[in-house]
Amino acid sequence: MKNDISKTFEEKEKEIFTLWEESGFFNPDTMKALLKEDAKEPFTISLPPPNANGNLHLGHMCGYSFHDAIGRYMRMTGHPTLLLPGKDHAGIQTETAFTKELEKKGKNKWDMGREEFYKQCYEFCMKNASNARDQEKNIGLSADFSREFFTLDPRLTETVYETFEMMFREGMVYRDKRIVNICPYCKTALADIDTEHEERRGIFAYIKYPLVGEKDKYIMVATTRPETMLGDTAVAVNPKDDRYKEYIGKKVILPIQNKEIPVIADESVDIEVGTGALKVTPAHSPVDFELGIKYNLEVVNVIDEEGKMTGNIPEKYKGMDTLQCSKELCQDLDSLGLLEEIKNIKHEVAICERCKTPVEPVISNQWYIDVSNLAKEALNALHSGEVRVIPEGQQKALEFFFENIRPWCISRQLWWGQRIPVWYSGGKKLYDWLQENKGKTVKDFEKEFNLKVIGDGSIYIGENIPKEGAGWEPETDMFDTWFSSGQWPYSTLGGPSGEDFKKYYPTQMMIHARDILFWWSARMLMLGIYRTKEVPFKTIFLTGMILAPDGSKMSKSKGNGIEPQEVFEKYGADALRLWYYSDALPGSNAPIREEKIKGNRNFVNKIWNASRFILMNIDDAEVDAVREEVVDMETERIKETEVHIQKVSKYLSKYQFNLGAEEIREFFWHKLCDVWIEEIKSEIQDKEVGSKERVSRLTELLYILKQNLKIMHPFIPFITESVWQELVKLKLTEGILMGEQIQISE
RNA sequence: GGGCGAUUAGCUCAGCUGGUUAGAGCAUCACAUUGACAUUGUGGAGGUCACAGGUUCGAGUCCCGUAUCGCCCACCA
Numbered sequence: 001m002k003n004d005i006s007k008t009f010e011e012k013e014k015e016i017f018t019l020w021e022e023s024g025f026f027n028p029d030t031m032k033a034l035l036k037e038d039a040k041e042p043f044t045i046s047l048p049p050p051n052a053n054g055n056l057h058l059g060h061m062c063g064y065s066f067h068d069a070i071g072r073y074m075r076m077t078g079h080p081t082l083l084l085p086g087k088d089h090a091g092i093q094t095e096t097a098f099t100k101e102l103e104k105k106g107k108n109k110w111d112m113g114r115e116e117f118y119k120q121c122y123e124f125c126m127k128n129a130s131n132a133r134d135q136e137k138n139i140g141l142s143a144d145f146s147r148e149f150f151t152l153d154p155r156l157t158e159t160v161y162e163t164f165e166m167m168f169r170e171g172m173v174y175r176d177k178r179i180v181n182i183c184p185y186c187k188t189a190l191a192d193i194d195t196e197h198e199e200r201r202g203i204f205a206y207i208k209y210p211l212v213g214e215k216d217k218y219i220m221v222a223t224t225r226p227e228t229m230l231g232d233t234a235v236a237v238n239p240k241d242d243r244y245k246e247y248i249g250k251k252v253i254l255p256i257q258n259k260e261i262p263v264i265a266d267e268s269v270d271i272e273v274g275t276g277a278l279k280v281t282p283a284h285s286p287v288d289f290e291l292g293i294k295y296n297l298e299v300v301n302v303i304d305e306e307g308k309m310t311g312n313i314p315e316k317y318k319g320m321d322t323l324q325c326s327k328e329l330c331q332d333l334d335s336l337g338l339l340e341e342i343k344n345i346k347h348e349v350a351i352c353e354r355c356k357t358p359v360e361p362v363i364s365n366q367w368y369i370d371v372s373n374l375a376k377e378a379l380n381a382l383h384s385g386e387v388r389v390i391p392e393g394q395q396k397a398l399e400f401f402f403e404n405i406r407p408w409c410i411s412r413q414l415w416w417g418q419r420i421p422v423w424y425s426g427g428k429k430l431y432d433w434l435q436e437n438k439g440k441t442v443k444d445f446e447k448e449f450n451l452k453v454i455g456d457g458s459i460y461i462g463e464n465i466p467k468e469g470a471g472w473e474p475e476t477d478m479f480d481t482w483f484s485s486g487q488w489p490y491s492t493l494g495g496p497s498g499e500d501f502k503k504y505y506p507t508q509m510m511i512h513a514r515d516i517l518f519w520w521s522a523r524m525l526m527l528g529i530y531r532t533k534e535v536p537f538k539t540i541f542l543t544g545m546i547l548a549p550d551g552s553k554m555s556k557s558k559g560n561g562i563e564p565q566e567v568f569e570k571y572g573a574d575a576l577r578l579w580y581y582s583d584a585l586p587g588s589n590a591p592i593r594e595e596k597i598k599g600n601r602n603f604v605n606k607i608w609n610a611s612r613f614i615l616m617n618i619d620d621a622e623v624d625a626v627r628e629e630v631v632d633m634e635t636e637r638i639k640e641t642e643v644h645i646q647k648v649s650k651y652l653s654k655y656q657f658n659l660g661a662e663e664i665r666e667f668f669w670h671k672l673c674d675v676w677i678e679e680i681k682s683e684i685q686d687k688e689v690g691s692k693e694r695v696s697r698l699t700e701l702l703y704i705l706k707q708n709l710k711i712m713h714p715f716i717p718f719i720t721e722s723v724w725q726e727l728v729k730l731k732l733t734e735g736i737l738m739g740e741q742i743q744i745s746e
Numbered sequence: 747g748g749g750c751g752a753u754u755a756g757c758u759c760a761g762c763u764g765g766u767u768a769g770a771g772c773a774u775c776a777c778a779u780u781g782a783c784a785u786u787g788u789g790g791a792g793g794u795c796a797c798a799g800g801u802u803c804g805a806g807u808c809c810c811g812u813a814u815c816g817c818c819c820a821c822c823a
Contacts, residue, residue, distance in 0.1 A: 197822095204823090223823060236823095268747090270823085278823050287821070348822065397750045397818075404749090515818070545817090551758095582771075583758070587751080589816085593758065595772055598784095605784060613782030658760070662770065674787070 013573060016721050017137050025739050026144045028080035028504070034739060035078065043079040044507040045071060046489045046537075047143060048520075049086035049151060052125035053097040056135045057554070058564050058592070059513065062584065063543045064141045065577040066511050066657065071142055072714040073652045076742045082504050084492050085136065085143040087129040089151045091481035095416040098124050114415050114476075121416050125150070135564065139573050140717045142738065147500070149492045151484050152418065157463075159495035160484050161421050163531055165461045167369060175435055176368045177299065178409055179289045181359040183352035184307025184321075189413035195350045195359055202347050203326075206275065206340035207333055209235060209252040212260055219244065219252055219263065220340055222274030224347060225284070226333075227325040230257055230313045231302035234280040236291060239265040241276050255338050256314065256329065264295050283363045299363060307360045322360065365432045367411040367420060367477065374526035375405035381535050387525065389540045390655060391587040394517060398540075401518045408523075410480045417478030421463045426455025427473045486523030489536035496531050507537045514542040514587055541655055544584030547591040562592060574716035575601035581661040581715060603665055604719045607712070610673050611723045614705055615730065617681075618698050619689045627732055629699040637676055641704050644671075648711045649744045657715075664712045672704060702732060710742050 024030035032039045045067055050060050067083055075081045098121045099109055109117045129150060136143065149156055167173045181190045205226045208218040219235055232254050237244035244263070251260045268291075269278050282292030282299045292299055304310040309320045317325050333339040350359045379402040381387045382395060389395035411420055424431045426442060433445050434457045442457050455471030465472050484491075489507050493500040506528075510521055521540050528536030548554045554562065567576050578600040584590040618626055631638070644667050651660035680697050687694045706727070713720040717738065724737035 221823080225823080228823095274823060280823090285823075287823075391751090393751055400749055401819090518818080551816095582760090585759080587817095588759085591758065593772075596758075599771065602784070602786095606782095606786090609783035611782090616782065654762085656762085659762095662760080666770085673783090677782085678787095 012722065013138065013140070013568075013718050016718050016725075017140065019721070019725075019736060020142060020717075020738055021145075023736050023739060025075060025736070026083075026142055027146060028082040028144070031075065031739075032080045035080075035741075037078060037741070039080050040078040042082065042504055043071070043074040044082045044084065044504040045509050045511065046492055046507050047083055047085045047141075048510075048512045049088035049149070049485065049488070050132050051090035051093055052087040052129045052132065052150065053090055053094040054128060056132050056564065058562055058567070059543075059546050059554075060132075061135060061139045061564050062546060062576065062580040063511065063513065064136060064139050065580055066541065066543060067143075068139070068141050068717070069577075069581070069657060069714040070509065070511075070652065070655070072717060072738060073649075073742075075142075075738065076710065076713065076740060077649075077744055078741060082147070082500075083141070083143040084147050084149075084504075085133075085141070085145060086149040086151065086488070086492060087125070087132060088485055089125060089417060089481065091412055091414055091417040091478060093481075094121065094125065095414050098416070109415065117415050122152070125152075138564070138568055139577070142717070147492070151481075151488075155494070156484070156487075156491045157418055159491040160418060160479065160487055161463060162495065163487060163527065164421065164479075164483075167530075168461055172370050174368050174370065175365050175432060176407070177363050178366050178368075179284075179286045179361045180364040180366070180413070181350065182305055182307070182362055182364075183355065183357055184360055185352065185355045185357040187306060189364070190352060190359060195352065196356075197348050198351050198356070199346050200349045200351075200358070202345055202349065204274065204343040204345045204347075205330055206342070207255070207279075208338045208340060209254060209261075209279075210338075211247065212251040212253055214250075218338075219247060219277050220275045221277045221279040223279055224345070225281075225322075225326070226329050227309065227317075227322050228281040228284045228302065229254065229279055229329070230309070230317070231281045231283045231300040231311070232257075232261060232279045233282060233292065233297040233300055234261050234295065235263050236266050236269050236278045236280050237263065237276060238267065238269040238271050241269075241271050244277060255333060255336060264291075264297075266291060266294070284361050286361060289363075301363050303360055303362055305362055305364070366409050367422075369408045369410055371405055371408050371526055374530055375402040377529045378402050378522070378525040381525065381529065387535045387538060387540065389517075390542065391585075394514065394540075394542055394587055398517060398522060401522055408480075410483045411475075411477040412480055414478045417481060418484055419463075420475045420477050420479055421461055422475035423460040423462070423466060423472040424455070424475065425458045425460070425469055425473075426453040426471050428475065430455070430457045431459060482519055482523050483527075485520060486527045487531065489524055489528055490532055505532065505536075506534055509539045509541055510537045511541045511543060513545060515545075517542065539655070542587050544586065545589045546580075546584065547589050549591055549593060551589075551591045567597065571597050571601040572604060572718065574604045574719050578603065578661055578665075578716055581657040583658075585658055586655075603669060604716060606669055606673060607716075607719050607723065610668070610677060611705060611726065613677065614698075614701055615726065615732075617684070618702070618730075618732075622690055622695060622698065623730060623732065625690065625695045626699050626702060629695050631699055631703045632696065635700055637700060637704060640671075641707050645707060645711050645742065646745060649742065652714065661715055664708075664715060668708050668712065672708060676704070677701070702727075706733065709737060710740050713737050713740075 020026065024034055028042055047067055050056055071081050071083045101124065102108060164173065181195055183190055202224050204222055204224055206220055206222050207226065207229065208220050211217040221235060223229065235252055237248065247263045248265045250263050252263060254261050280288045280291050280297060282289045282297050283301045284303055300311065302309060302311045302313055303322060307321055309317045309325045317328065330339055330342060351357060352359055379399060382399055389398055430442065430445055430453055434440060442453060446453060453471065460466045490496055490501060490505055493505050495501065512520060524536050546554065575597050579597045648660050648663050651663060680701050684694045684697050709720045709724055721737045724733065727733040
């Protein structure tokens, strides 16, 4: 009687996945117990946590196929392997996404209040996290889901808070001013990502700034924002500009304010734009702010956080909105004979993504970390080879980033995230005022603002309100999301004193998309070195990006995205994985092509049918004999198979997934199927069932099949495990394939 | 403006430290086959390796320049 299995391969991915999950191999602790031989050193990868504000896209899922391939390979070569999954709260992005959700229901966060918003946003994330987890399983990700973390998990937050406190004690954390975009309508600070650029009609006003002590001489500046002149503290020109050379170092009178401000020279001033003379308003323009730092200029704040004129300016302008002030100011300048002309122009302005109101850059106090020393240490780690980046070119980019590192602003004006664990005695405003006015006291503050404060202006670091003292005001800003995810490799292992940390840190690899190299890996390196005195991983592997078939970026707005679910249903996870290994090389892009995934699906099917054919040839009566026959390791075919296994192993250990994928396809299809099966077919053709010749050839063939299944498993786990389970059913082998071991020769 | 890449067959891309006749998949053409295979097998055609120079016995590979494209960052008074 002939053995047979179903003619077409239907991937029973869910069943197979459950089999794996229940086997205990996903958890490195239990895996250790399951190994027949002694375990080698553990292997750990922290998986990049996807944002818990939506579904995974194809890029996420394909990225995980790299993690999974390397993880499975390490497991099969005797390393207790931990792929540690998680989900990211993704601060600003999630706040925006959830706010939009609320809007759809006609609600808004202001009516809801912080506490309720946080609660509902948490639920929103948990729902998305659950979907994301299912999708991770769809691609076959062999992660230890019992260790999954959400970035707002209190256990993780504890580690993050510890880091902040340590940095504060060591003087690395400080308050400083920076330009923040605020939306006067939404009354909130905006990250760059929340702003859009749009061409709007505007004005270009030419204003004369008279020279001090030189009658009738003046410098003319051109500006799109006349009202900001009230906060000007310099005029800048290009040192090469002959028109203004003689004025450099002299002073001009700032009209209306009647204040003397210097004329400075800086290379960055464009001679061609406007008059070539730039009015410098450090408080209300990012470029000017930088100039202000460079030349130590005074910062004069004239616009408040609601977009109204404020500060030390003539009474008549106070409280005006900027547009009105601009008009009045131009009239006043004109009557003084200082307005040359106003041109109507079109120009790009930054606007609020949600309400389309032009944003106001205003100065604001923020929390900073001085990361200059950590950047140096990270750079050393790159130079010494403790860490390396694949592809190499990106390593240079990362080095450049560290060489030009700037202080890291870690506070965000959001409702969603980890609250910065700071309490201000007497209020935040008092604290900042005392910082800026060294030597002054709480009493001076009370006098200045004509109010009474409770508290002494001190600060307390901690999650909960301090027991001692009174008048504590909590910091309401949240941590930058990268401050938390930057600690991912050790925070998810229980922090630097955790049990898992001792066993599984440092991790070996970090695999993620190229576009977050500076945002994420750079931060993980610095914070990892800071908290653990060693690099958190040895290799950074940057995955390729999946593009639409025409080579353009997939995006929701273009509608050229491809739903992962469609691909899975049509071709299965293995076909998608194999395509990705072949086409998406580190750091490069891969336009998705259906016919190529189809080609890989055909290969998956080929595996099924070749296996089926081999099994069909083993007669029921021969099963016992084949099982007990000792494999002759000296046949040409088996020796060649061993060479193949070593070759693919080498590719995997060097993370050359594309070459590995090509190799397994080539060998299985064009060697095993096209040549050897055909050969053996004719070798046993006329032999009697149960004869020595048949049994020995079938044993050889079965052995080669099993070896191929093993080495292919890291790439295409579902089909290989499915076939393995068919072998188990026929009692030709036992256990699960993912737990099998591959012997590698060094 | 700064940084990093890319340019190889009709398409998407491999080609590690320079070494015979430059490879794969898909597409294409011819033949064979209904077989374990959603088909598959055999064979063919298709390339001045972006352009110009240099180093070398030897360059797709290393160096310099040019052109085009892409990504990231900064920014547009």
